[in-house]
Structure formats: structure tokens, C-alpha cells
Amino acid sequence: xxxxxxxxxxxIAERVLMPGDPLRAKWIAETYLEGAQCYSTVRGMLGxxxxxxxxxxxxxxxxxxxxxxxxxxxxxxxxxxxxxLIRVGSCGALTEDLRLRDVVAAIGSSTDSNMNRMRxxxxxxxxxxxxxxxxxxxxxVAERRGITMRVGPILAADAFYTDRPxxxxxxxxxxxxxxxxxxxxxxxxxxxxxxxxxxxxxxSDHIRTGEKTTSQEREQTFSxxxxxxxxxxxx
Ligand SMILES: O=P(O)(O)O[C@H]1O[C@H](CO)[C@@H](O)[C@H]1O
Ligand SMILES: O=c1cc[nH]c(=O)[nH]1
Numbered sequence: 479x480x481x482x483x484x485x486x487x488x489x490i491a492e493r494v495l496m497p498g499d500p501l502r503a504k505w506i507a508e509t510y511l512e513g514a515q516c517y518s519t520v521r522g523m524l525g526x527x528x529x530x531x532x533x534x535x536x537x538x539x540x541x542x543x544x545x546x547x548x549x550x551x552x553x554x555x556x557x558x559x560x561x562x563l564i565r566v567g568s569c570g571a572l573t574e575d576l577r578l579r580d581v582v583a584a585i586g587s588s589t590d591s592n593m594n595r596m597r598x599x600x601x602x603x604x605x606x607x608x609x610x611x612x613x614x615x616x617x618x619v620a621e622r623r624g625i626t627m628r629v630g631p632i633l634a635a636d637a638f639y640t641d642r643p644x645x646x647x648x649x650x651x652x653x654x655x656x657x658x659x660x661x662x663x664x665x666x667x668x669x670x671x672x673x674x675x676x677x678x679x680x681x682s683d684h685i686r687t688g689e690k691t692t693s694q695e696r697e698q699t700f701s702x703x704x705x706x707x708x709x710x711x712x713x
Contacts, residue, residue, distance in 0.1 A: 480553040483525060483538070484518035490558040491527050491534035493711040495704070496550065496565045498660060500524040500539030505698045506566070507537050510708060523550070533712040540565070544591050544634065544663035551667040551675075562674045564612065564707040565664055568682035568696050569632065569656040572646050576681055578689050581625060581703045582656050583616050584608060584632040584677040588649070589662035591636050597666070606634075606665035609674035612710060616676060619709040625702045630655045632679070634662035646685055656681065676710070678703045 479485065497503050503524050507514035511528025517536075518525040525538040538554060540547040547565075554560040569582060576582070586607045594604045613629070620627035631654050633646075638659065640646070646657065661677040668675030680700040683690045691699075 480557040482520055482523065482549050483553050483558070484520040485525060485558065489517040489527060490525065490538070490554065490560060491536040492559060492561040493534070494536045494538055494554055494560050494563050495707050495711065496538050496540045496547070496563055496664070498540050498542050498547070498567050499697055501697045502566070503537040503539040506704055510704065511535060511537070530708045530712055535708065535711060540660060543636065543659050544593055547660035548593070548663045548667060551664050555667065555671045555673045560673060562612065562711055563664060563668060564675070564711050565660060565677040566700070566703050566707050567658050567660065567677065567679050568700065569658040569679040570683040570685045571656050571681045572633070572650040572685055573655055574686055576628065576655060576684070578681050578684055578691065580681045581620070581627045581706065582632065582679045582681065583613060583627055583629045584661050584679065585613060585629055586631045587634045587661040587665055587677070588631065588654060589634040591634065591662060593663060594666055604666065606662040606669070608665060608676045609668065612674050612676040615713045616678060616706055616710040619706050619713070623705060623709070625706060627706065628655060632661060632677070633657045635659055657685070678707050
């Protein structure tokens with residue numbers, strides 16, 4: 479066991495899907511993975527291992543925000559030998575052209591988090607980016623499955639409820655597609671510890687139109703991003 483994950487050595491696969499919501503992890507495991515077994519219930523942050531097309535894959539909830547996701551990414555890579563991580567999350571669309579339920583792959587992740595400023599002594603504005611191989615594969619998988627997936631930059635924000643919506647307007651002017659709360663930390667930790675990471679998101683809220691999905695839909699219906707992520711992680 480690590481501090482925050484209750485798995486025994488060998489119970490977590492080298493390939494992990496990482497939703498923020500632990501109940502999305504349960505839904506993914508029960509819906510897609512053959513022979514799924516729950517390996518951790520610590521703090522209710524559920525983790526499962528099963529098989530997708532005969533290949534071992536785990537699904538681990540990461541919680542909301544970069545401090546929480548950092549703990550799970552760090553322990554998965556450093557204590558369980560995880561090599562590939564694909565976050566499967568929800569996001570708010572910042573640009574007009576996105577629609578509710580569109581799928582977005584994050585090529586890079588700007589952030590308002592202070593975590594990397596501390597890491598680099600405030601001297602470098604580090605650019606957290608996706609693993610190119612995973613990103614390329616995900617694009618090929620989406621095309622093969624006939625799913626339209628937007629690829630572009632996103633924002634990883636510390637706050638879900640912002641006092642600075644004007645910054646969203648500015649970021650949209652710079653082509654930033656969507657906002658979520660974990661990817662900059664995930665990409666940074668993967669780079670630091672030589673793992674591969676990618677974030678694939680589904681638009682659950684539209685910042686421009688105010689449209690939103692329900693919590694049940696966020697938990698159990700974002701199947702296109704999950705299918706792209708599963709095919710990508712075993713490729
Ligand atoms: O749906 P998940 O994966 O949790 O992702 C998004 O949803 C949460 C906020 O509602 C944040 O964690 C954000 O990044
Ligand atoms: O971080 C997030 C996730 C979903 N929707 C948002 O508006 N923000």
C-alpha cells in the first residue's frame with residue numbers, strides 16, 4: 479500500500495485511466511473492463527484493475543484539483559511503476575465553437591496554479607505538455623472510431639468558481655479551448671518521473687452559453703472519451 483492507495487504490489491497495471499470522479503472510475507471499470515477488481519477504497523478514491531481487449535488496464539480516481547491529482551499521479555508512478563496515464567475528465571468550454579459533450583485532447587495546459595512556480599523558483603514558466611506518442615495515437619483512434627476530437631491547449635485552474643471570468647475571455651482569444659483542474663499537474667509529474675501522460679476531456683459545461691450536464695451524466699455517460707482513452711492506452 480502507498481499512503482493514499484490501498485493496492486498491493488502488482489495489483490495496478492502499467493496503464494492507468496484517471497478520472498477525477500471516483501464513481502466515474504467505477505462506471506468505467508464495470509462498463510468496459512473484463513474481470514474488474516477494486517484494489518483501493520482508501521478515502522473513497524476508488525481504483526480498479528481489469529482487462530481491455532486482453533490487456534491489463536487500471537482506472538484510478540484522482541479527486542478534484544491539482545493537489546489531489548498530484549498525490550495519485552505521484553504514487554501511481556513512483557510506488558506502483560505506472561508508465562502511462564490518461565486523464566478522462568470533464569471540462570468547461572471557453573470557445574464558442576465547442577458544444578456540450580464535445581471531446582477535447584489537451585496538447586498543453588496553462589495554469590494559474592502556484593505548484594510549478596514553486597518547483598522552478600518562479601524563474602521559469604514551465605509549459606506542461608502531453609506525451610506526443612499518446613496524443614498522436616489518440617488522434618488516430620478517434621479518427622478510426624469516427625469521433626470528432628478537438629486537439630488544442632487548455633487551462634488547468636485551481637478554482638471551479640472563478641472571480642475572473644475576464645481571464646477566460648483572454649485565454650479564449652489565445653485559442654485556449656477549455657478549463658479543467660488537473661492536467662498541468664499531471665503533465666508535470668509525468669515529465670518529472672519519466673512516465674507518459676495525456677488528458678482527454680468531455681465538455682460538461684459551456685462557459686459561453688451556460689449549458690451544463692447533470693452530475694449523473696458526468697459520472698456515467700462520457701463514453702466517447704473513455705473509448706478513445708482505452709484504445710489509446712493499450713496501443
Ligand atoms: O470530471 P473531473 O475529472 O473531476 O474533472 C473536472 O471536474 C471537476 C470539477 O467539477 C474537476 O476535477 C475538473 O477538472
Ligand atoms: O473544471 C471544470 C470542469 C468542468 N466544468 C468547468 O467549468 N470547470
